[in-house]
Amino acid sequence: MHFSEDDLREALKRKDPGEGFTQRVIARVEQAKAEGKTKPANGNGNRSFLAWWRLRPAWTFAVVALLLLGFAWGGYQYSEYRHAEEMRIAAEKQRQMEEKQKELQAEAEKAKAQAILALEIARAKLNHVLQQAQVPVGIEKIRRQRL
Amino acid sequence: MERSVGREEDRLEAALSRAAQGDSVAFAELVREHQGMVFSIAYHYMQDRSLAEDLAQEVFLELYQGLARIQSAAHLTFWLRRVTANRCIDQGRKKLRRREQALEEAPEPVASHAPADPLLLERLQQSVAGLPERQRMVVILRFQEGLGPAEIAEALDMPVNTVKSTLHRSLEELRKGLTRKLREVRYAFF
Amino acid sequence: MKRVMGMIVGLALCCAAARGYGQDAKIQLDSLNKLSDKAARVTDVTLDGSLLQFAVNMIEKADDGDEDVAQLKSIMKNLKGIYVKSFEFDEASQYSKADVESVRSQITARWTKIVQSIDKRSNEHDEIYLLKSGSGEHVAGVLILVAEPKELTVVNIVGDVPVEKISSLEHHFVINDRDSGKKQKKEKSHDEE
Numbered sequence: 280m281h282f283s284e285d286d287l288r289e290a291l292k293r294k295d296p297g298e299g300f301t302q303r304v305i306a307r308v309e310q311a312k313a314e315g316k317t318k319p320a321n322g323n324g325n326r327s328f329l330a331w332w333r334l335r336p337a338w339t340f341a342v343v344a345l346l347l348l349g350f351a352w353g354g355y356q357y358s359e360y361r362h363a364e365e366m367r368i369a370a371e372k373q374r375q376m377e378e379k380q381k382e383l384q385a386e387a388e389k390a391k392a393q394a395i396l397a398l399e400i401a402r403a404k405l406n407h408v409l410q411q412a413q414v415p416v417g418i419e420k421i422r423r424q425r426l
Numbered sequence: 427m428e429r430s431v432g433r434e435e436d437r438l439e440a441a442l443s444r445a446a447q448g449d450s451v452a453f454a455e456l457v458r459e460h461q462g463m464v465f466s467i468a469y470h471y472m473q474d475r476s477l478a479e480d481l482a483q484e485v486f487l488e489l490y491q492g493l494a495r496i497q498s499a500a501h502l503t504f505w506l507r508r509v510t511a512n513r514c515i516d517q518g519r520k521k522l523r524r525r526e527q528a529l530e531e532a533p534e535p536v537a538s539h540a541p542a543d544p545l546l547l548e549r550l551q552q553s554v555a556g557l558p559e560r561q562r563m564v565v566i567l568r569f570q571e572g573l574g575p576a577e578i579a580e581a582l583d584m585p586v587n588t589v590k591s592t593l594h595r596s597l598e599e600l601r602k603g604l605t606r607k608l609r610e611v612r613y614a615f616f
Numbered sequence: 617m618k619r620v621m622g623m624i625v626g627l628a629l630c631c632a633a634a635r636g637y638g639q640d641a642k643i644q645l646d647s648l649n650k651l652s653d654k655a656a657r658v659t660d661v662t663l664d665g666s667l668l669q670f671a672v673n674m675i676e677k678a679d680d681g682d683e684d685v686a687q688l689k690s691i692m693k694n695l696k697g698i699y700v701k702s703f704e705f706d707e708a709s710q711y712s713k714a715d716v717e718s719v720r721s722q723i724t725a726r727w728t729k730i731v732q733s734i735d736k737r738s739n740e741h742d743e744i745y746l747l748k749s750g751s752g753e754h755v756a757g758v759l760i761l762v763a764e765p766k767e768l769t770v771v772n773i774v775g776d777v778p779v780e781k782i783s784s785l786e787h788h789f790v791i792n793d794r795d796s797g798k799k800q801k802k803e804k805s806h807d808e809e
Contacts, residue, residue, distance in 0.1 A: 287565070291466075293463060301454050304461075305453070390674070401782050402782050
């Protein structure tokens, strides 16, 4: 059986619900209000939120693109920051090690100077005492003193 | 023409805004504007006037409860179609029946003007009511509301290609179904 | 069993004795610190443990070509501590006999006085003590005590001290540091007294 799409459109044409439909709806709303059933259903909020975005694909695309750009930029900035931070920490460690080395070096130099000074004084006083005691400075005399 | 459409949109936007603030007169205006669409979808789906009116009233009650979330007049139309379609499908699943009525029993809602071939049109209506749920709603949204496949896909949460194939299959079934019915009541059109 | 116990006790005593030798070698000189306030010039050197090791390491790095440096290395290598307290005063009698006794009282029987010089005219009293090692084969410590009217100097060196090498260090010197490449001044010494 052949029928045209126009026939189908005609068959499914909008029909008015009749006199008083609006009043019946208002009456039902008032009844629901009186019964305290006017809180919105839980699913509606999500449905209208998603529908808002579905109705505006250009907006959705723009927001998603911006978010992705933002994430990519943020990720790049973070990796740059991390790299710079690692470099800074490595440089800091290097600097601390070098400082420590310098400190140890200075300490060692000071100790060496003190050792030399002490031995200088020991030499001087040793020889002075030996001279005062008229003891010849030399290995044999020292050895003869019961070493 | 464009100016009157623009004015019409402004009027509906204003009514929506007032209704969201609790203006019941504005809400009644919105009901009047969309009752034909909502009722017709329900009626063509269920082929039962009282069921259709009940469902339509529930849809508008749900609208009243969620007015604050409606963004615009266009959004309102989309929302009403979607909610009505989903409620019809849910209702159909609960009842699990397809009513096939004899020609003389089929109620005749108020039509805006006389159909070209009332017999054919009634058979078409009944055939549509005999389609499986999703197919039925796809056909109604296509031929009653004039929605394109993309809009139908959005309203029913279906892929666009599925909508297209469903539409094609539905028309085939309607043709087959109509031929069977006509044979049953011994009407020949060819 | 008794024999074993006896051996253990004997070993412990030997260790204690060895440690005792080490302890005897170091003379406590902190009691002289109070003289710093009166002294015009103070030389205070305390080098042992890790600091002495630092000094030894630095000297080890120096150029062996210099005879004095080589001698210094051979002196330093077996030392365990070098302690010097030297006070020079502008006036006489700035320290007491008790100050000197605080040092002498620590000299045990193990120390040997090898040199003593007393000059009553100049009121000078100098002594050199040596502490023999347990085996008696080398020196475990040196103490030099110089007490003059305007000077009090105590030098205590702990370890295997090559006294003859210290005595024969004839030059003032500062090490020619191989690592830094700097050559520092080198001059002949004159007797300081």
